[in-house]
Amino acid sequence: MPRVLVTGATGFIGGHLVASLLGRGNEVRCLVRQGSNTEWLRQRDVELVVSPFDDADGLAAACADRDVVYHLAGKISARRSEDLDRVNGEYVRLLVEALGKGNATPPLLLLVSSVAAAGPIPKGQVRVESDAPAPISDYGRSKRAGEQEAEKWAEHGPVTIVRPGIVFGPRDRTTLPMFQTIRRFRIHPMAGFVVPPLSLIHVDDLVQLILLAADKGRRIEPGNDNAENRGLGVYFATANEYPDYAQLGRMIRSTLRRPFAPNVPLPAAAAMLMASGNEWLARLRGRPASFNRDKIVEATASSWACCAEAAQRDFSFQVKKPLQQAIQETSDWYLEHGWL
Numbered sequence: 001m002p003r004v005l006v007t008g009a010t011g012f013i014g015g016h017l018v019a020s021l022l023g024r025g026n027e028v029r030c031l032v033r034q035g036s037n038t039e040w041l042r043q044r045d046v047e048l049v050v051s052p053f054d055d056a057d058g059l060a061a062a063c064a065d066r067d068v069v070y071h072l073a074g075k076i077s078a079r080r081s082e083d084l085d086r087v088n089g090e091y092v093r094l095l096v097e098a099l100g101k102g103n104a105t106p107p108l109l110l111l112v113s114s115v116a117a118a119g120p121i122p123k124g125q126v127r128v129e130s131d132a133p134a135p136i137s138d139y140g141r142s143k144r145a146g147e148q149e150a151e152k153w154a155e156h157g158p159v160t161i162v163r164p165g166i167v168f169g170p171r172d173r174t175t176l177p178m179f180q181t182i183r184r185f186r187i188h189p190m191a192g193f194v195v196p197p198l199s200l201i202h203v204d205d206l207v208q209l210i211l212l213a214a215d216k217g218r219r220i221e222p223g224n225d226n227a228e229n230r231g232l233g234v235y236f237a238t239a240n241e242y243p244d245y246a247q248l249g250r251m252i253r254s255t256l257r258r259p260f261a262p263n264v265p266l267p268a269a270a271a272m273l274m275a276s277g278n279e280w281l282a283r284l285r286g287r288p289a290s291f292n293r294d295k296i297v298e299a300t301a302s303s304w305a306c307c308a309e310a311a312q313r314d315f316s317f318q319v320k321k322p323l324q325q326a327i328q329e330t331s332d333w334y335l336e337h338g339w340l
Contacts, residue, residue: 003026003027004066004068005063006030006070007069008071008112009041009072010036010037012203015040015041016169016206017070017072017207018030018046020207028046029049030048030049053073054091056094063098063107066103069095070110071092071110071111072112074091075087075088076290077139079279079283081138087142088145088146089143090149092145093149096109096150106158109150110160110214111146111150112210113147113161115164115236117133117140117144117147118131118133118135118144119135119136119140125303128306129230129236133147136297139294158219159219160214160217160235161233161234166201167200167202168201169203179334180339187261189264190246190264191296192265192267195246195299196304198245199306200241201237202319202326208320212315235311235314236306236307236308236311239322240307240319242304255331256340275292275293278291278292
């Protein structure tokens with residue numbers, strides 16, 4: 001079975017991916033930062049390499065003798081855009097450099113990016129992989145920079161990119177506040193009065209797509225910027241349903257038995273002002289703000305509807321259950337484990 005490296009294994013998606021890889025009998029190595037919570041990983045049959053990304057020797061040791069490298073490590077929010085650029089962009093460049101060391105056969109680089117790297121699409125349309133990327137947020141631009149660094153590996157070895165939409169499921173803390181607000185305060189705040197269609201995917205479906213893309217997906221061709229090759233070897237990871245933020249609130253509301261939890265739209269300017277204040281408070285506390293101006297930019301875009309047709313075509317990917325059922329199971333998990 002393949003020998004694999006997983007970065008970001010202590011995160012939400014990374015933990016689910018590691019569990020699936022172990023279930024397949026893979027030899028799993030995980031690159032983790034000093035101080036990361038590795039308790040769950042240490043209870044599994046995985047090899048841990050503790051090293052910062054900017055330690056060239058440690059990174060090369062982690063990449064040595066691997067057949068597949070799953071790169072999930074990244075930042076969703078940061079105190080400064082430069083921090084996003086460093087982690088989501090520069091660290092991919094360092095990883096690509098490390099892949100060329102200690103591997104007689106070039107490993108597959110499977111980069112998990114984001115639909116934010118592609119950018120929004122005009123309302124009424126659905127974005128496909130061959131559309132030219134046009135990110136609008138600092139986060140999206142940093143993820144696109146990481147994709148461009150990964151694409152350089154195509155000159156030396158195989159590389160495939162997966163762009164998930166909003167990922168949710170058991171153990172997810174990123175979408176948890178939305179569930180908590182609806183359950184505890186019986187409201188669903190929204191930025192703006194016209195909300196964009198969204199792309200979502202349950203974590204189990206995302207892991208399935210990642211593994212299929214590694215096993216059967218196409219690889220990026222060198223010089224993929226031209227119109228003929230653009231998007232080949234890149235896969236959107238989304239369900240084929242595109243609820244907007246208001247509809248998503250109603251879907252969550254029904255799973256939490258909150259018949260009265262109205263959507264509360266905030267003027268975009270007011271939402272931006274609140275996000276600025278939250279950033280200021282977070283800066284005083286010395287940590288990044290997950291509710292920030294960058295997220296308001298994304299929340300007030302035209303549409304985030306992205307199509308997973310390429311994954312369906314190339315390796316018969318299908319989500320396992322409708323969104324409403326997946327959200328219900330997520331709510332049930334939160335309730336069972338006392339997260340709500």
